Amino acid sequence: MGKIKVLTGNYSAAEAAALCHPDLIAAYPITPQSSVVEYLAGLVHDGVIDANLVQVESEHSAMSVVQGAAAGGGRVFTATSAQGLALMYEPYFRMSTLRFPMVMALATREMTSPETVWSGQQDAMSVREAGWIQMFCDSNQEIVDMIIQSYMLAEHPEVLLPVNVCYDGFYSSHLTEGVDLPLQEEVDRFLPPPSFHHAVLDPDHPFALDPLTPGPILMKYRKSHLDAMEKALEVIDEVDKKFGDTFGRYYGGAVSQYRTEDADVVIVTIGGMTGTGMDAVDQAREEGIKAGLLKLRFTRPFPAEKIRDALKDKKAFAVIDRSVSFGWSQGPMHMEVKAALADADSRYCHFSAIGGLGGADISIEMMMETIRNLDAHKNEPGERETQWYMVD
Template sequence: MSKIQALTGNYSASYGAALCKPDVIAAYPITPQSSVVEKLAQFSADGEISASMVEVESEHSAMSVVQGAVMAGGRAFTATSAQGLALMYEPYFRMSTLRLPMVMALATREMTSPETVWSGQQDAVSVRDAGWMQVFVENNQEILDMIIQGYKIAEDPNILLPLNVCYDGFYLSHLSERVEIPEQAEVDAFLPPYKSRHAILDPKEPMAVDPLTPGNILIEYRKSHLEAMQEALAKIEEVNKEFADQFGRNYGGAIDTYCMDDAEIAILTIGSMTGTGREAVDEARKKGIKVGLIKVRFLRPFPVERIREALKGVKAWASIDRSVVFGWNSGPVFMETRAAVGNADSTCNFSAIGGLGGADISLDDITGCIETLDKLKTEPGKKDTLWFSKPVE
């Protein structure tokens, strides 16, 4: 029988990882991720998990260790944030392009500079084209559940790609919520032990890993990588349904929708702001505004067809981002959605940006975004970016 506890987002990640029975855990502490690995170290010291805990000197080493562990046929886990993610970038990129499946918790944070340790999603979106799958979650229960689902997606023999479970630093990592922790037997039934189908490192059979590769072979690598990303879209939906059937929690797959059946306008949210977004939709509906919400869960692979279908018939839409795309004067969800819908000028659309550097995205912010969208819905085309907190003059 599952048990209920009040857990921080970081502890939710720790419990989720422990339930997946990793063979190797290697990580280096960094705000706001540190307590993920602290809790796992406690589990190890108390004999509650059998994973080999590797204490490393940097995030670069942490990713290198788990890379070797997966090459040797094991299941591995790590976690990081912001500058730690930047430091591990070299082996991080290699992890995906060598097609090594694992799950990493990413407590998202702004990138320096100006100096900040507070919440934002700039770290995660800055590496969205490094070949990893990325899911952005809304609450602490979803953190735990998506780590479990993440291994099942990543380890599928038709996919074999690593996955980041991204959650908002401090807003989720350090705040406690009700979380249902499944029984180990339930997780074991859902997630079988990992059986590597790669060539496995073995001292008795030495082999070269990642030798210099000619362009024609590299093209095949990239082609198969992209094809695996597209395969993952169907697997995400399949695993979501299987998880819902077994555990009773359905997250919608690559996206989730709210009040979209008769919506004339829509907002797209990502991460923990989504709960506030639903409240704003409810308030707007009371005023007669037919607005719906699309929760973007997977940024990679980007669910193009599901986004298109969800926005079909909508007169206007706006994305709300907690990060920016340098050079595009917009947020990444806006840029990705514009690319997905194609003929974007047939609708009114704009990018809204807020919540940078730990700033709150309030109910008033999202309500104001909805009201602006409703006023502009009869004016097709891209509008100016809406900043929830104006920069200091």
């Protein structure tokens, strides 16, 4: 048992990052992430943590600064949202393809335009092909625990990739919950100091870090990157078990399940909507519908095999996305779950459900409508029309 605190999601991310002894933090505020770096700036100013804080002029600079520090062998941290993530995309892509481990909190937000600062997952989904590990939290406790776990995952010698710890803007970033914050000595025993040496800048041993790379070598880079992503699926499970054995909280690895053992119909959730989904499953059970829930905790690497196992022998499923896949008129995770099932998806009744864009609510009744729809058509295999959670 650590120290119980009542924290917002942003403060949870900041407290957890501080426990991991970052050497350098890049700070640039953007709604709804701002209070993450503001809180950390206060901890540095007050001498609570011994870290270099660089107040940069933009998100592009933020990622460039942490990239340089990581190239020097340091443990680094920053946070962003939406348009800030878009602005840092160039060094963001470079961070992963140079195989520099780091952790960045992403308080997810809808992308402009029409102009909005409200919750959505379009920002995270739009960069899922940039080579980062990407995971989604549904509670402030999970934010704390996954920031800590993610450093161990990122710095694993067979992974060496940066990690986004994503959580819903405003719904998680600004709402408070009780959090069991681990003690510093507990985290120190769990998380060793960084020791990656694959590309550390050293004045005594100069080398060209990122020279113009010919095609054959670039092919090897990309292949090794994808191999590391696949290895990460194993390491995620290993880190989850080690964390659970140490702190008593297990999360199930890349996916987690709720009441799926005997379920006929399953809703698939991402992030903060999961708690509402569990309530909807409980209500459906009271109505006699054998419903269950599958939570996608990691979207990169995509846990295709775990999804296939979880949906095996089920009759119907719907993936509830808080973002859209432009050009497909569906949610992006519905497309990826279908891809994971390949031709087997023709055995199921399934459809995409989209809601919560721009901060709109996803209610229990909306999820109940999805569950009832699945139950009504569970014996009719095939893909049905996308369901939109529209609010009048």
